[in-house]
Amino acid sequence: MFTKQELKEFCDNARLNFVDHISIDCVIFGFHEGQLKVLVLKMKDEDAWYLPGGFVLKKEPIDTAANRILKDRTGLDKIFLQQFHVFGDPDRSRPHNEMYRGMIAPEENWFSHRFLTIGYYALVDFVHANPTPDSHSEVCAWRDLGDLPKLELDHGHILKTALDTLRLQLNYQPIGYNLMPKEFTMPELQKLYETILDQKLDRRNFQRRILAFGILNRLDTPRKGGAHKAPYLYSFDLDNYQKALNEGLKGGW
Amino acid sequence: MFTKQELKEFCDNARLNFVDHISIDCVIFGFHEGQLKVLVLKMKDEDAWYLPGGFVLKKEPIDTAANRILKDRTGLDKIFLQQFHVFGDPDRSRPHNEMYRGMIAPEENWFSHRFLTIGYYALVDFVHANPTPDSHSEVCAWRDLGDLPKLELDHGHILKTALDTLRLQLNYQPIGYNLMPKEFTMPELQKLYETILDQKLDRRNFQRRILAFGILNRLDTPRKGGAHKAPYLYSFDLDNYQKALNEGLKGGW
DNA sequence: ACACCATGGTGTATTTATAACACAATACTA
DNA sequence: TAGTATTGTGTTATAAATACACCATGGTGT
Numbered sequence: 001m002f003t004k005q006e007l008k009e010f011c012d013n014a015r016l017n018f019v020d021h022i023s024i025d026c027v028i029f030g031f032h033e034g035q036l037k038v039l040v041l042k043m044k045d046e047d048a049w050y051l052p053g054g055f056v057l058k059k060e061p062i063d064t065a066a067n068r069i070l071k072d073r074t075g076l077d078k079i080f081l082q083q084f085h086v087f088g089d090p091d092r093s094r095p096h097n098e099m100y101r102g103m104i105a106p107e108e109n110w111f112s113h114r115f116l117t118i119g120y121y122a123l124v125d126f127v128h129a130n131p132t133p134d135s136h137s138e139v140c141a142w143r144d145l146g147d148l149p150k151l152e153l154d155h156g157h158i159l160k161t162a163l164d165t166l167r168l169q170l171n172y173q174p175i176g177y178n179l180m181p182k183e184f185t186m187p188e189l190q191k192l193y194e195t196i197l198d199q200k201l202d203r204r205n206f207q208r209r210i211l212a213f214g215i216l217n218r219l220d221t222p223r224k225g226g227a228h229k230a231p232y233l234y235s236f237d238l239d240n241y242q243k244a245l246n247e248g249l250k251g252g253w
Numbered sequence: 254m255f256t257k258q259e260l261k262e263f264c265d266n267a268r269l270n271f272v273d274h275i276s277i278d279c280v281i282f283g284f285h286e287g288q289l290k291v292l293v294l295k296m297k298d299e300d301a302w303y304l305p306g307g308f309v310l311k312k313e314p315i316d317t318a319a320n321r322i323l324k325d326r327t328g329l330d331k332i333f334l335q336q337f338h339v340f341g342d343p344d345r346s347r348p349h350n351e352m353y354r355g356m357i358a359p360e361e362n363w364f365s366h367r368f369l370t371i372g373y374y375a376l377v378d379f380v381h382a383n384p385t386p387d388s389h390s391e392v393c394a395w396r397d398l399g400d401l402p403k404l405e406l407d408h409g410h411i412l413k414t415a416l417d418t419l420r421l422q423l424n425y426q427p428i429g430y431n432l433m434p435k436e437f438t439m440p441e442l443q444k445l446y447e448t449i450l451d452q453k454l455d456r457r458n459f460q461r462r463i464l465a466f467g468i469l470n471r472l473d474t475p476r477k478g479g480a481h482k483a484p485y486l487y488s489f490d491l492d493n494y495q496k497a498l499n500e501g502l503k504g505g506w
Numbered sequence: 507a508c509a510c511c512a513t514g515g516t517g518t519a520t521t522t523a524t525a526a527c528a529c530a531a532t533a534c535t536a
Numbered sequence: 537t538a539g540t541a542t543t544g545t546g547t548t549a550t551a552a553a554t555a556c557a558c559c560a561t562g563g564t565g566t
Contacts, residue, residue, distance in 0.1 A: 205553070
C-alpha cells in the first residue's frame with residue numbers, strides 16, 4: 001500500500017515510462033529438496049500475496065521486460081522463460097483499479113483502469129536465485145506448490161495455467177537444465193519429473209527413456225559420502241539439449 | 254488508406270471505445286477442395302495484404318473481442334478460436350505508426366504508437382463462411398496456404414506461428430469438427446490431416462488411429478453417385494469430441 | 507564381523523502401439 | 537465385360553512403452 005505521495009510519484013513515473021494497459025506476471029518455478037517451488041511476493045502492510053510482475057517499458061520488447069522482471073526478483077539472467085498466455089478479462093484487475101480510488105485523480109492514477117497481463121513462466125536454479133522484494137512488497141519468497149498462500153486477483157488462475165503448460169511442455173521439450181544443479185543423480189532428476197507431473201514414475205523406465213533422449217552425460221565420479229550406494233552423477237549435454245529444445249522430443253509421459 | 258477526415262473520425266472513435274496499445278490479429282483457417290485456406294484482407298487503394306484484426310472494446314474480454322472480429326469477417330459464431338501468442342516487439346507496428354504521421358496530431362493519432370497484438374487462430378467451416386472486408390479493406394478472401402500474398406508488418410510471422418501451433422495441437426487435440434462439413438468420408442478427413450501436416454499418411458493406419466479416438470460415428474448410408482466404390486460417411490460424435498478436447502489425446506503423428 | 511536394509515544400477519519378458527504391406531469389393535468407363 | 541480408380545479390411549513386422557526381478561554398494565545396529 002502506497003502513501004499518497006509515493007502513489008503520485010509511482011504513477012507519474014509509470015505513465016512516463018511504461019506501456020499503458022499492459023502488465024507482465026511471472027510464474028517462477030524452482031526445485032529444491034524434492035519440492036517444486038514458486039516465487040511469491042507479499043505486499044507491504046497487507047496479507048496479500050502476488051506473483052512477481054511488472055510493466056513494459058515504452059520501447060522494450062515484451063520478452064525483455066519479462067527478463068528484466070525476473071532478474072529484478074531473482075538476480076538471474078539468461079533463464080528459460082516463456083510466454084504462455086494473456087489474461088484479458090476486463091474485471092481481472094478490478095480490486096487493483098479501485099484500490100487507490102480517491103487518493104489520486106483517475107486520469108493520473110496508473111491503476112485506475114483495466115490491465116491485460118501477459119503470463120510468463122520461468123524455470124530457475126533454486127540455489128542461485130536471490131529472491132528480492134520490489135517496491136510494493138516486503139517479502140519475496142519461495143513457497144512449495146502444495147503450500148501456497150491464497151493469491152490476489154487472478155494470480156491463482158495464472159499459476160494453474162502455467163503449471164498446466166509446463167506439464168504439457170514436458171511432452172515435447174527437455175526441461176531440467178534450468179531447474180537442476182550442474183551435476184545431479186538420476187533419482188534426483190526423476191524426482192523433478194515426478195514432482196512436476198505429480199505422479200510416480202518407474203525408476204528403470206525413466207532412466208532408459210531420459211538417456212534415450214541423448215541429452216545427458218554421465219560423469220566418471222559417482223557421488224561419494226551418501227548413506228547408500230554411490231549414485232552416478234550426470235550433467236546435461238548442452239549441445240544436444242539445445243538441439244532437443246529446437247526440434248522437440250517425441251512421445252508423452 | 255484513410256482521408257484526413259476519415260482518419261480523424263476513426264481515431265476519435267477508437268480512442269473513445271478501444272483499449273489502447275492492444276490489437277488482435279486472427280489467423281482464420283478453412284479447408285476446401287483439399288486445400289488449407291487462410292482468410293486475408295487487402296487494403297483499399299494499396300497492394301497491401303493483412304490478417305483480419307481489430308481492437309478490444311474497453312469493457313470487453315479479449316476472447317469476446319476475437320470472436321467479434323471473427324464474426325465480422327466471416328459471419329460465423331461459436332467457432333474454435335484460440336489465443337496462441339502475443340507479439341510484442343516495439344518495432345512490429347512501426348510502418349503503421351508512421352503511416353499517418355503529419356495528417357493528424359500525434360496525440361490524436363490512434364496509430365501513432367506501438368501496438369502489442371494478441372494472435373488468435375480459428376478453424377472455420379469454409380462453405381458457411383462469408384468473407385466480408387472491414388472499413389480499411391476492399392478485399393476479404395480465402396487464399397491457399399501455398400499461394401499467399403506477402404503480408405504486411407509481422408503478419409507473415411504471425412501466420413507461421415499459428416500454423417506451427419496448429420500442427421502441435423494436432424498431437425493432443427482432435428480437430429476437424431470445425432473444418433469439415435457435417436458428413437464426410439474417411440479419405441476427406443485424412444486429406445485434412447495431410448494438408449495441415451504437409452505429409453502423406455497411410456490410409457489404413459490413419460483410419461485405425463482416428464477411429465480409436467472414438468470421436469467418429471459411421472453413418473448407415475454410404476455416399477452415392479461417386480465415380481468409384483461408395484465410401485462410408487462419418488460424422489463427429491460431439492459428446493466424445495468434447496471429452497477428447499478437454500482430456501486431450503495420446504501420442505503424436 | 508556380520509546380517510540387515512535402504513538405495514542405486516542393470517536386464518529381461520510382456521504388452522501395446524506404430525509402421526509397412528496386400529488383397530478383395532465397388533461403381534463407373536471404355 | 538474387362539479395365540481402372542477408389543474404398544474397405546485385414547495381417548505381419550518392428551519399435552516403443554510397461555511391468556517386473558535381481559544384483560551391488562555402503563552404511564546401520566548388534
